[in-house]
Each structure stands twice: as structure tokens, then as C-alpha cells.
Amino acid sequence: MTYPLTQPRFAPAEAQALNLTVIRAEDWPALSETHPQRDWLRASGFEAGLGELRLLPGPGGILGAVAGLGSAQARRRQRFGLAKAIAALPEGAWTLQGDLTPAEREEAVLAWLLQGYRFDCYRAKGRAGALLVAPEGVDAARLLAMAEGEYLTRDLVNTPAQDMGPAQLQAAFADLAARHGASFQAVVGDDLLPGYPMVHAVGRAAAPDRAPRIMELRWGAEGPALTLVGKGVCFDTGGLNIKPSNGMQLMKKDMGGAATVMGLAHMIMTLGLKIRLRVIVPSVENAISGNALRPKDILTSRKGLTVEVNDTDAEGRLILGDALAWACEEESDLLVSMATLTGAARVAVGPDLAPYYTDDAAVMAALEAGAVKGFDPVWRLPFHDAYESVIEPGIADLDNAPGYGFAGSVTAALFLRRFTDQRPYLHFDLYAHSPSDLPARPKGAVGQGARAVLGAVQGLWGV
Incomplete structure (x- = not known):
């Protein structure tokens, strides 16, 4: 397959379009006195609730539509709430109308693009x-790039493990590099042993056609250096510490970190x-086999630290350890790792927030601003x-599961920070999954943190 399977898109500028007028709940009492179809809207019970939609009838069919943006409280409690109304619109071209702030307009446009996502190849x-x-008045190219990156991330994570093993992830990664004129390389199977021993150790039990690997994309010749590292566990049985059945149900998403950095790379x-x-x-x-x-066991990492x-079942931090050590053999202005790493992060903040770690005040400030601008909460x-002593077992330098x-x-x-020699370092512990249907985020894979990081690097470096 070639990813993303579908592309978000705008209607042609010259298309015959109907108007969707968006109204805040607090503005509706005054507007209800002057709207040309106020009688119809009142009779229908329209109150401009978040995502509420009314099609406006006319003698020749639909004249347009109005949608509610809800109250200020409703907007704070639900991102992309307008997507509910957008999803119910008839097919065709539409324009966005209404007295919206720049941020409200950008959120509405991104919601429109993201709600069009479908994973229907099966x-x-x-x-x-x-x-x-x-x-007009929005950065349409930026919003479209963010939606394209999100579609890519969702498709990769949603694809079942039978069709998204390490080799298929490599093919998708190589295709991404080729589309953007980036360089690409991969080290596969036993060739990992000299330089990436923990990646090899975790993946060696898999079938030969699902051999472990480490991959690298490089793009751009000038400006600050950004290094992204993403966890790509295409399926996680837990290994010999095997997961129970219900613990494996979502393990096709354990490559969500890899999918997220690929989506972010596409945006950039x-x-x-x-x-x-x-x-x-x-x-x-x-996987599980005789050589699992x-x-x-005590592993010696690329960095020389023993683990x-x-x-x-705490394998993600092992493969990331080698990857981060390799990343730090070359200086960068910002190092970012993204991984579906721990259940503890979900207990702490739930599925809708992307928790992150950094000790750099400038990165933190830029990331928080980028999260607001990208409607991507962190x-x-x-x-x-x-807690450093907790990860020191005594018999080795580090313990992968204290x-x-x-x-x-x-x-x-x-644990991951021990493999990084440079600062600033930014780490995300992601979930990469929406457990229920939400506006612009259908049940299944979802991107987290990528739009926030995009805004952060633009804010930090003025690019």
C-alpha cells in the first residue's frame, strides 16, 4: 500500500459552493432577531449548540446551512466540535462564513480537513x-500539511500488523523519503548486531520476513538541526513475559511513535x-520463539551501558536506547523522541493528552504555544x-522494568535520558489511539504531539 491511502483536500476555488454560517451560542439571541430565516430556525429549535446543524431550505432545494459553535464553556471542553456539523453536510463544495476569530477559523478549517478521514481499505x-x-485569512497550506501528516499517521497505525510489519513500515518510510527527495537507509537483521544490539535482541525472535531493523531519513541542507526518533514496535506480544489477550488487542498501535514522527516529518x-x-x-x-x-538477560547497548x-514487555525503551545513542553521535539543536511507551502515562493524563518531558524552559514555552496554535493538547x-536510583538494578547499569x-x-x-548526551531533549509518551468516536477523531488511530512540535520548532527558530 502507498500511504496515506486518501488525501485531505480543499474544494476548487472556482467550485459552485453553498455557505455554511457558523454562529456562537452567545451571539445567537441577537442574530435570531435579524437572520433572514429566523422563523424556520426558531421553529426547528436551533440554539447554536456546539456541532448543531440546520440546512436552510429554499424553493430550489438547499440554500445553505447554519452551524452552532456552542458556548465558551463547550468550546473549552471539546476540540473540533464543529466537525459534527460538517460531517452531516450534504456532499459538495461549501464556504465557511461567520464572525469568527482567527483561531476559531483555523480550528474550523482543520476540523473540516480532519473529519474527512476514512480508513476503509478493508x-x-x-x-x-x-x-x-x-x-481567506488562514494559512491553508499549513493546515493542509498538518492534516496530511495526520492522515499518514492514522493510516500507519490503523493498518493491522499482518500488513504493517517492520518491512512494510520500512517501505512506507522509504516512500515518504522518496516523495520529498530525502535520503534513506536501513540496517536489517543480523547486520544490527555490531551497532544496534538492543534492537536486534528485541526483534530477533520474529519471522525472517519480519526481521528487526533501524531506519534513517535525512532532509534539508541548511538551518537548525532537528532529530526525531520514533518507536516502531509493529506488534508487541510482550515477549516471554507474554501479555494477556486483552493486553494485545491494541498492540498494532505500538508503532505509534514511528507513525507520529513520520507524519511530523511530512509536515516539515x-x-x-x-x-x-x-x-x-x-x-x-x-515475538516469541526459541531465541527470544x-x-x-543483560544487554550491552550501543552506548556501552548495560541493561x-x-x-x-518493556521492550520499547530498549530499542529506543540504541536509537537515541546513535542520534546523539551527531549534534542537533533539538532531539525529540516519541513512543507509545507506558500505561502509566494513560493513568496519569488519559487518552486525550500527550504527556511530554523536557528540562529546557525555551522548548517548554515554545511547545505549549505550538500546542495551542495546533489544537494539539500536551x-x-x-x-x-x-527516581534515578530506581532504574539502577546493581547487577547492570540500568533496569528496563524496575x-x-x-x-x-x-x-x-x-531510562531514555540516560542514552542522550545532548540537550535540549524532548520526550513524548503517547497513546496514539482514540477509544471512542470524537469530533474529527474517529475511533482508532490518532496523531498526538506532532502539530505541537511543528509549532514549537517554527516558534523557536523562526522557520
């Missing part, structure tokens, strides 16, 4: 949906940002130095 295809004529390259981009993805299937990694394996968790019982996301982040 079923009958649904209807095409309504298309938006790109409105599509927008032509003046940066030097490097993307590293270690990819494995954590065992509990209490006692106390749980073969939340900072601490690199708490007092039996501490607390702060599982924090201790995992501290």
Missing part, C-alpha cells in the same frame, strides 16, 4: 463528504521549513532526578 467505502473552499518537508531534519525509527516485532529475549531485562511531566510500583512513565523517561 470495507466498502463510504460517502465522499462535503469539501471546503479554502477560506511539505512546508519546506529551513531546517536539517533527521528521522530515526527502530522497528521490530516483539529472556527475563534477566538488565526484568520484563521483556502536558508536561517531570524528569524527577530523585519493580518500584510508582511513576512508571517518569522512570521510563529517565
